[in-house]
Amino acid sequence: MHVKILGSAAGGGFPQWNCACTNCRLVRSGKFPGKIRSEAQVAISRDGRSWLLGASPDLRAQIEASRELQPREGTGASPICGVVLANADLDHVLGLLLLRELQPLNVYATASVIHILRHQNSMFTMLNRASDQVRWHAATPGESFELCIPSGQASGITCSPISLSARYPVYVSGSDPHLNPNEAALALVITSDSGRTLVYAPTAASITQPFREWIERADLLLLDGTFYSDDELIRVRGTGERAREMGHLPVGGEDGSLRQLAGLRIARKLYIHINNTNPMLNETSPEYRSVREAGWELAEDGWQAIL
Amino acid sequence: MHVKILGSAAGGGFPQWNCACTNCRLVRSGKFPGKIRSEAQVAISRDGRSWLLGASPDLRAQIEASRELQPREGTGASPICGVVLANADLDHVLGLLLLRELQPLNVYATASVIHILRHQNSMFTMLNRASDQVRWHAATPGESFELCIPSGQASGITCSPISLSARYPVYVSGSDPHLNPNEAALALVITSDSGRTLVYAPTAASITQPFREWIERADLLLLDGTFYSDDELIRVRGTGERAREMGHLPVGGEDGSLRQLAGLRIARKLYIHINNTNPMLNETSPEYRSVREAGWELAEDGWQAIL
Numbered sequence: 001m002h003v004k005i006l007g008s009a010a011g012g013g014f015p016q017w018n019c020a021c022t023n024c025r026l027v028r029s030g031k032f033p034g035k036i037r038s039e040a041q042v043a044i045s046r047d048g049r050s051w052l053l054g055a056s057p058d059l060r061a062q063i064e065a066s067r068e069l070q071p072r073e074g075t076g077a078s079p080i081c082g083v084v085l086a087n088a089d090l091d092h093v094l095g096l097l098l099l100r101e102l103q104p105l106n107v108y109a110t111a112s113v114i115h116i117l118r119h120q121n122s123m124f125t126m127l128n129r130a131s132d133q134v135r136w137h138a139a140t141p142g143e144s145f146e147l148c149i150p151s152g153q154a155s156g157i158t159c160s161p162i163s164l165s166a167r168y169p170v171y172v173s174g175s176d177p178h179l180n181p182n183e184a185a186l187a188l189v190i191t192s193d194s195g196r197t198l199v200y201a202p203t204a205a206s207i208t209q210p211f212r213e214w215i216e217r218a219d220l221l222l223l224d225g226t227f228y229s230d231d232e233l234i235r236v237r238g239t240g241e242r243a244r245e246m247g248h249l250p251v252g253g254e255d256g257s258l259r260q261l262a263g264l265r266i267a268r269k270l271y272i273h274i275n276n277t278n279p280m281l282n283e284t285s286p287e288y289r290s291v292r293e294a295g296w297e298l299a300e301d302g303w304q305a306i307l
Numbered sequence: 308m309h310v311k312i313l314g315s316a317a318g319g320g321f322p323q324w325n326c327a328c329t330n331c332r333l334v335r336s337g338k339f340p341g342k343i344r345s346e347a348q349v350a351i352s353r354d355g356r357s358w359l360l361g362a363s364p365d366l367r368a369q370i371e372a373s374r375e376l377q378p379r380e381g382t383g384a385s386p387i388c389g390v391v392l393a394n395a396d397l398d399h400v401l402g403l404l405l406l407r408e409l410q411p412l413n414v415y416a417t418a419s420v421i422h423i424l425r426h427q428n429s430m431f432t433m434l435n436r437a438s439d440q441v442r443w444h445a446a447t448p449g450e451s452f453e454l455c456i457p458s459g460q461a462s463g464i465t466c467s468p469i470s471l472s473a474r475y476p477v478y479v480s481g482s483d484p485h486l487n488p489n490e491a492a493l494a495l496v497i498t499s500d501s502g503r504t505l506v507y508a509p510t511a512a513s514i515t516q517p518f519r520e521w522i523e524r525a526d527l528l529l530l531d532g533t534f535y536s537d538d539e540l541i542r543v544r545g546t547g548e549r550a551r552e553m554g555h556l557p558v559g560g561e562d563g564s565l566r567q568l569a570g571l572r573i574a575r576k577l578y579i580h581i582n583n584t585n586p587m588l589n590e591t592s593p594e595y596r597s598v599r600e601a602g603w604e605l606a607e608d609g610w611q612a613i614l
Contacts, residue, residue, distance in 0.1 A: 017370045018385035018410045020378040028377055057405060061368055063324045070335055071327040075544045078325035090404055090430060097397055098364060103325045120429040123397060125478045171432045237382045 001157065001192035001307045002045040003220060006053065006062035006069075008299035009037035010226045010275040011091030013058060021236050021277055033284045038062060038301055039091045040202050040273040042222060043069065044190055046156035050149045052082040055095030065302070078103055081149040084139075084159060085109035087185040087203055088116045089169050100126040102133055106148055108159065110183030111138040116172055141182055160189040162214060165205040167247040185247065189214050196307035198222070202273040205247045207260050216264055219307050222299060223261075225271025228252045228278050228287050236277040251280065252287060258294050272299035308464065308499035308614045309352040310527060313360065313369035313376075315606035316344035317533045317582040318398030320365060328543050328584055340591045345369060345608055346398045347509050347580040349529060350376065351497055353463040357456045359389040362402030372609070385410055388456040391466060392416035394492040394510055395423045396476050407433040409440055413455060415466065417490030418445040423479055448489055467496040469521060472512040474554040492554065496521050503614035505529070509580040512554045514567050523571055526614050529606060530568075532578025535559045535585050535594050543584040558587065559594060565601050579606035 007013070014037045015024035026032035038058035043066070045051045051069055056062065063069045063080075071077045082105055085093055096117070099105060107127075109117075114136050117124045127134040139145060141163035147155045166181035168174070187201035196219045201211070204224040215221055226248040227233070233240030243250045250256045251271060261269075271291065274280070280287040280298065291298065314320070321344045322331035333339035346363040350373070358376055363369065370376045370387075378384045389412055392400055403424070406412060414434075416424075421443050424431045434441040446452060448470035454462045473488035475481070494508035503526045508518070511531040522528055533555040534540070540547030550557045557563045558578060568576075578598065581587070587594040587605065598605065 012405075012408060013367055015371065015377075016408065017367060017405065018378055018387070018408050019382050020380045020384065021382055024378075025380070028374075057364070057401075058367065060320055060324060060365065064322065067335075069324075070322075071325055071331075073327045073332070075326050075328055077327065080325070090407065090433065094364075094401065094404060097401060098319075098324065100397070101319060101323065101325050116429070122423070122427040122480065123478050126397065126476075129477060169433075170436060171430050173429065 001196055001198070002048050003198055003305045003307060004043045004066065004068070005041070005222075005272070005299050005301065005303040006043055006066060007038035007041040007056050007058050007301055008272050008274060008303075009039050010273045011039060011089065012276065013037060013039050014274070014276040014281065016276040019276055023281055024276055032282070034281045035300055037274065041095070042200055044157060044198065046192060049079060050081045050155060051079050052084060052147055052155065052157065053080060055083050055085060055093050055099070056091055057094040059095035059098045076101065076103055080105070081155070082106035082108065082147060084147070084188060085113055086188055086200070087169070088113045088172065089203065092202070093117060096127065097123055102130050104132050105134050106137060107134050108137045108139050108147065110141070110161070110180070110186065112179045112183035114138060115178045119178070120172070141186060156193040158191045160191070161186040162189060162211050164201060164208065164211060165203065165247050167205065187211055187214070192307060198307060203247055204249050204257070205244070206249055207257065215261065215266060219267045220305060221266050221269040222272045223257060223269065224248055225251050225274045225278070225280070225298070227275055228280050232275070232277050251291065258291065258296070262294065268305070269295065270297045270299040274298065308503055308505070309355050310505055310612045310614060311350045311373065311375070312348070312579070312606050312608065312610040313350055313373060314345035314348040314363050314365050314608055315579050315581060316346050317580045318346060318396065319583065320344060320346050321581070321583040321588065323583040326583055330588055331583055339589070341588045342607055344581065348402070349507055351464060351505065353499060356386060357388045357462060358386050359391060359454055359462065359464065360387060362390050362392060362400050362406070363398055364401040366402035366405045383408065383410055387412070388462070389413035389415065389454055391454070391495060392420055393495055393507070394476070395420045395479065396510065399509070400424060403434065404430055409437050411439050412441050413444060414441050415444045415446050415454065417448070417468070417487070417493065419486045419490035421445060422485045426485070427479070448493060463500040465498045467498070468493040469496065469518055471508060471515065471518060472510065472554050474512065494518055494521070499614060505614060510554055511556050511564070512551070513556055514564065522568065522573060526574045527612060528573050528576040529579045530564060530576065531555055532558050532581045532585065532587070532605070534582055535587050539582070539584055558598065565598065565603070569601065575612070576602065577604045577606040581605065
């Protein structure tokens with residue numbers, strides 16, 4: 001199974017449009033000891049020809065930076081055949097609207113997330129202007145399903161969604177009876193037909209026991225690395241919410257993901273969905289050193305692996 | 308008045324993600340005799356410090372390519388102070404959602420377009436999470452107003468919206484009684500305090516008489532150059548709508564905008580919002596030569612002028 005990281009930053013990317021924090025300012029002056037990143041996005045393929053991915057707002061630039069995602073001939077013949085949504089956050093779903101050019105696509109998400117897109121946001125009707133455009137598939141946490149390509153053929157890839165949070169995005173009305181708290185934010189366990197496993201959790205509020213069991217079996221883990229510390233935004237901006245209040249388990253600290261997963265042997269583990277304020281982006285920082293010394297890597301745009 | 312073109316392509320940009328037409332294929336092979344383009348977007352400023360712009364989906368990359376639009380220090384201190392929306396097409400409004408980071412902004416659009424965004428698409432509530440975030444201003448076709456910056460100061464720039472089409476985007480329900488047919492698609496006449504005038508019409512179904520009168524007085528015209536011929540999409544894709552059915556007056560042909568405006572003396576005139584299929588993008592084509600010989604230029608990303 002091919003895995004390609006198209007983007008590795010949290011919502012807004014790095015640098016972020018209205019931010020001149022130390023990280024963003026150093027990037028713009030050409031002096032940052034680290035890498036810029038577009039918004040988190042992972043593409044997977046069994047054969048390197050048909051690809052499934054997420055839907056970040058940076059998708060247009062990400063496709064143009066990835067030869068394997070570009071159509072080879074004709075019009076409407078993209079190698080992108082499907083989209084899997086982990087949650088309804090804007091930085092995870094807006095890219096769907098960039099895929100509106102009458103292309104057959106399978107879209108997988110929980111019934112609650114599909115409801116938010118199709119019934120609370122009329123723009124998503126652009127995905128169903130023609131009969132052979134988007135087919136929506138409702139995923140249920142705890143129930144594995146095989147991803148397919150638009151012809152109806154199996155892709156050779158299985159997805160097992162795990163519920164990680166009951167927190168819906170701020171724009172979603174909390175009183176909507178169609179929303180199941182179990183369906184707000186998923187980790188996606190992606191397994192190839194040879195049994196190799198990617199665990200993708202761009203937003204993880206906690207390490208639940210079922211999630212931990214999947215992590216232990218993963219060949220590749222891509223985990224929420226949004227914030228290094230719980231009070232990072234408050235320290236950088238002088239105001240804001242704590243990481244945990246926003247549904248992100250921080251990387252560092254007494255109860256951060258570094259410590260919580262320290263005892264596990266995971267073949268390869270990367271932090272992804274990294275916010276522009278995160279000090280570990282700076283590769284000369286003590287936070288970067290801590291992460292690397294614990295055997296973690298930082299996801300980077302363009303990173304590839306074959307599982 | 309400073310005018311900077313951040314993007315000059317129609318929706319989807321050039322090249323387009325699922326298209327391998329002759330233009331797109333040549334770009335990706337590095338052999339295209341012309342320029343790539345991001346989605347249409349124009350930024351204006353009286354003093355070069357506070358900027359007003361549109362809201363294309365490529366806005367993140369467009370800001371990072373434009374030093375003058377980047378914050379200099381602190382967080383939440385963008386020089387972008389306002390957004391003017393000409394219509395509710397996805398390629399004109401999605402960028403608003405990229406500006407959601409608690410930044411004070413003035414947004415100008417017709418009441419109908421504001422209704423579509425705020426009452427048919429819950430995602431736009433992200434723009435009003437805090438009290439000092441987006442202020443929405445309803446613009447009425449035919450009524451000039453002064454654009455302002457968030458502090459409440461006048462920007463020194465006046466906007467006169469002209470109704471150009473009763474066609475709302477496909478995603479908008481035609482039966483909504485809140486939608487005024489006069490408010491679907493605007494040309495924006497932007498006038499500096501010294502009386503210099505930019506006419507911006509990225510989507511023009513026809514050259515109405517009031518529009519023609521504004522054009523005649525313009526120092527700079529940026530006009531809908533989406534399609535060169537009425538049947539362009541059908542010829543390239545084998546299927547699709549005609550340019551006029553989609554609300555775009557074609558550039559060429561007996562009744563195209565080239566012919567209709569041939570008698571006018573306009574100081575400087577550029578085609579913008581150019582679709583990936585448009586043959587005039589190829590600078591060795593007869594269509595490109597026709598346009599240039601008639602005194603027109605093609606808008607390009609990064610183009611700047613001071614009016």
